[in-house]
Amino acid sequence: MDVIYILWLRQMKRYVRSRSRMLGAIGQPILFLLALGYGIGAVYKKAGEGNYLEFLVPGIIIQTILFSGVFWGIQILFDKRFGFLKEMLVAPVSRLRVLLGNALGGATISLVQGLFVFVISVGLGFRPHEWALLPVALLIVVALSLALTSFGAGIASMVEDFQGFQGINNFLIFPLFFLSSALYPLTSAPTVLRVLSSANPLSYAVDGLRYTLIGQTHFGLLKDAIVIVVTLVVSVYFAVNRFNRIQA
Amino acid sequence: MPKSSKPIIVAKDVVKTFGKIEAVRGISFEVKPGEIFAFLGPNGAGKSTTISMLTTMLRPTSGKLVLNGHDVTHEQDSARKSFGIVFQDPALEEELTAYENMQIHAVLYSVDKAEQAERIENLMRLVDLWDRRKSYVKTYSGGMRRRLEIARGLLHHPKVLFLDEPTLGLDTQTRNLLWDYVKKLSDNEGMTIFFTTHYLDEAEAVAGRIAIIDHGKIIATGTTKQLTKQTSTRTLEQAYLQLTGKEVRDETSLSNDGLNVRNALRNSRLK
Numbered sequence: 001m002d003v004i005y006i007l008w009l010r011q012m013k014r015y016v017r018s019r020s021r022m023l024g025a026i027g028q029p030i031l032f033l034l035a036l037g038y039g040i041g042a043v044y045k046k047a048g049e050g051n052y053l054e055f056l057v058p059g060i061i062i063q064t065i066l067f068s069g070v071f072w073g074i075q076i077l078f079d080k081r082f083g084f085l086k087e088m089l090v091a092p093v094s095r096l097r098v099l100l101g102n103a104l105g106g107a108t109i110s111l112v113q114g115l116f117v118f119v120i121s122v123g124l125g126f127r128p129h130e131w132a133l134l135p136v137a138l139l140i141v142v143a144l145s146l147a148l149t150s151f152g153a154g155i156a157s158m159v160e161d162f163q164g165f166q167g168i169n170n171f172l173i174f175p176l177f178f179l180s181s182a183l184y185p186l187t188s189a190p191t192v193l194r195v196l197s198s199a200n201p202l203s204y205a206v207d208g209l210r211y212t213l214i215g216q217t218h219f220g221l222l223k224d225a226i227v228i229v230v231t232l233v234v235s236v237y238f239a240v241n242r243f244n245r246i247q248a
Numbered sequence: 249m250p251k252s253s254k255p256i257i258v259a260k261d262v263v264k265t266f267g268k269i270e271a272v273r274g275i276s277f278e279v280k281p282g283e284i285f286a287f288l289g290p291n292g293a294g295k296s297t298t299i300s301m302l303t304t305m306l307r308p309t310s311g312k313l314v315l316n317g318h319d320v321t322h323e324q325d326s327a328r329k330s331f332g333i334v335f336q337d338p339a340l341e342e343e344l345t346a347y348e349n350m351q352i353h354a355v356l357y358s359v360d361k362a363e364q365a366e367r368i369e370n371l372m373r374l375v376d377l378w379d380r381r382k383s384y385v386k387t388y389s390g391g392m393r394r395r396l397e398i399a400r401g402l403l404h405h406p407k408v409l410f411l412d413e414p415t416l417g418l419d420t421q422t423r424n425l426l427w428d429y430v431k432k433l434s435d436n437e438g439m440t441i442f443f444t445t446h447y448l449d450e451a452e453a454v455a456g457r458i459a460i461i462d463h464g465k466i467i468a469t470g471t472t473k474q475l476t477k478q479t480s481t482r483t484l485e486q487a488y489l490q491l492t493g494k495e496v497r498d499e500t501s502l503s504n505d506g507l508n509v510r511n512a513l514r515n516s517r518l519k
Contacts, residue, residue: 006355014343083339090303091356092328 003093007101008108011072015109025071029064029117033057033124036183049185055216057121058209059182061114062144062202068113069145070173072106073152076243077159089246099153099243103236106149107142114141129215137212140228144205147232150239157242181206186218201231254317256281256407256440257302262311264297271297273464274311279442279457281407284434286455287444290492294464295444296336299412302442303333316407329357332401336412338393342386346377346396349385350403357404371399375429391422398429402439409433411443415450427454452484462492 015022037053044052079085088098128134155168179193180202186194197203198219208224211217217224255278264272272294279285287295300306302313304324313320316330340349350368353359359367372378375395385393394414401409411430415423431454433439445451451458452472459469468475468491472484479487 003355006352010341010344010348010352013348017343082342083335083337084341085339086305086335087339087341087353088356090305090328090333091353092325092358093356 003091003097004101004104007088007098008105011075011102011105011109015112025064025068025113026116026120028067029060030120032060032063033117033121037124049188053121053124054126054214055185055210056183057118057126058213059180059206060121061117061141062180062206062209063177063182064117065110065114065141065145066148066173066177066202069106069110069148070152070155070168072109073103073149073154073239074156074165074168075106076102076153076156077162077165080156080160080246081162085246095244096240099239103146103149103153103239106152107145110145110149111142114145128213130212133212137209140205140208140212140224143228143232147228147235150232150235154235154239154242157239157246176200176202181210181218201227204228204231253281255279256316257285257442258312258314259298259302260312262298262301262313263309264294264301264306265309270464272301272308275461275464275466277459277466277469279408279440281440282434282438284430284441284454284456285443286451286458287442287461288446288448288451288458288488289444289461290446293461295446295461296412298461299333299410299442299444303331303410304328329404330406331408331410332404332406333410334394334397334401334412334414336416338390338397340385340393340396340400343384345382345384346372346388347381349396350381350400353400353403359404367403371402372396374432375399391418391426394418394422394426395429398426402433406439408440408442411441413444413446415445415447423450430454448485448488458484460488460491467491 033053033056037056041052044050044055049055076085079088089095091098128137155172156165159165159168179196180200181197182202186197186203189197204219204224204227207217207219208221208228211221211224219227257277257279259278260276261274262272262276263270263274275294275298287298289295297306301308302315302320304320304327307321315327318326318330320327341352344352347368350372351364354364354368369378372381375398377392377396377399380388380392385396388396398409398411398414409430415426418426427450430441430443434441443455457469457471458475459466460475461467468478468487470478472487475484475487475491476482479490481487481490
């Protein structure tokens with residue numbers, strides 16, 4: 001058994017055994033889907049924009065991955081506090097493999113959470129417009145999961161305490177989510193919002209997923225793909241770089 | 249062990265500074281294979297910093313550390329395979345079972361697969377935890393965790409076992425039990441044991457040789473007998489107090505390990 005596999009397995013075991021965490025992480029997106037999808041849906045339709053639930057599903061899948069990905073990446077902070085990080089760092093294995101095992105574990109969990117939300121959406125009546133594009137959608141989701149867990153791991157390597165963790169949630173994760181195209185179409189958004197959202201890599205992931213699932217796009221799939229790949233590379237580089245520095 | 253055998257731990261003029269703070273100020277010592285060696289000193293003396301350097305968690309500012317023939321700074325992985333460590337604070341995954349913690353360690357240290365299951369069972373029996381192997385570590389008491397960590401630290405057949413304040417916060421019964429295991433290991437397997445403590449009775453009862461460390465320097469090394477003789481005192485406590493003085497130390501230790509060092513540094517800057 002390899003180091004990366006056993007550390008991945010550790011994350012999976014923790015996830016599967018903690019049912020409350022599992023349900024909690026899915027409860028929030030469902031709430032968003034129901035409250036926004038049905039609450040705002042009627043107004044959205046009246047405004048002549050079409051089916052809001054359909055528009056919302058890709059955004060909520062990305063939201064799920066955002067919260068779960070960063071959260072599981074930040075597990076490294078918990079490992080720091082509760083000591084297990086030392087066990088991993090003092091072992092005769094490279095930092096890169098330790099990081100990969102942890103990040104891949106977190107990414108897998110985020111992916112599973114995203115898939116749950118997709119299945120629930122289908123249960124609520126959501127239908128992808130082109131089933132053949134689903135593999136592309138999956139690819140986008142996989143890349144984003146890995147990018148966000150890496151990002152979380154990089155942040156966790158820099159932060160020392162849980163107060164820092166709260167700050168990240170409030171000043172980074174929520175803005176990233178609300179200033180993306182997850183909840184509203186950019187075409188009709190005010191200029192400031194449109195500019196900010198266009199600078200947010202998450203918007204491109206939402207856009208790419210929206211294209212593959214419901215056939216709507218703002219930036220075009222090529223642009224989306226480029227931004228997603230660049231984001232992934234930068235996040236992984238950031239994580240490796242920061243994780244390597246943990247030791248004084 | 250014959251006296252001529254090569255030392256398994258060598259420290260030569262080791263210095264560690266954090267910014268302006270000198271935590272370790274040029275210490276040298278040697279430990280022979282099979283010895284039980286204690287680092288005795290007040291809080292903040294540099295004990296943990298030294299253990300962190302010996303176990304590759306911290307890089308010495310200058311000086312040389314050799315473990316089992318491997319330079320700790322330059323042959324990190326070989327050095328890491330040579331020792332097991334029980335950290336001052338538990339380093340277990342609480343949400344997994346004790347057995348799963350052992351399994352992860354076995355993979356991290358590439359313990360031979362054929363041998364793995366048997367080795368884990370033997371060690372968990374040694375520390376009387378085999379019956380509780382399927383329990384989550386979060387249900388373990390402090391003493392059980394410590395025992396599990398000792399078993400885990402031995403899994404990969406280390407030559408040296410480091411114990412950083414291993415009995416901190418444990419009751420007398422658990423402390424005695426723990427030292428019984430350690431002495432058993434030393435007697436049966438000839439393992440070298442290096443531990444830090446600020447309990448004089450422990451150092452006296454368990455260690456063959458004691459190094460007294462204070463303000464980042466080793467001020468005396470020897471058996472209890474040698475130390476009392478050197479200071480013309482009758483007990484280790486008298487010798488210790490004569491060597492280290494009687495004033496109470498600042499309770500904040502500079503670093504428990506590499507991970508806290510940055511905190512210490514930041515705090516020192518804030519001040």
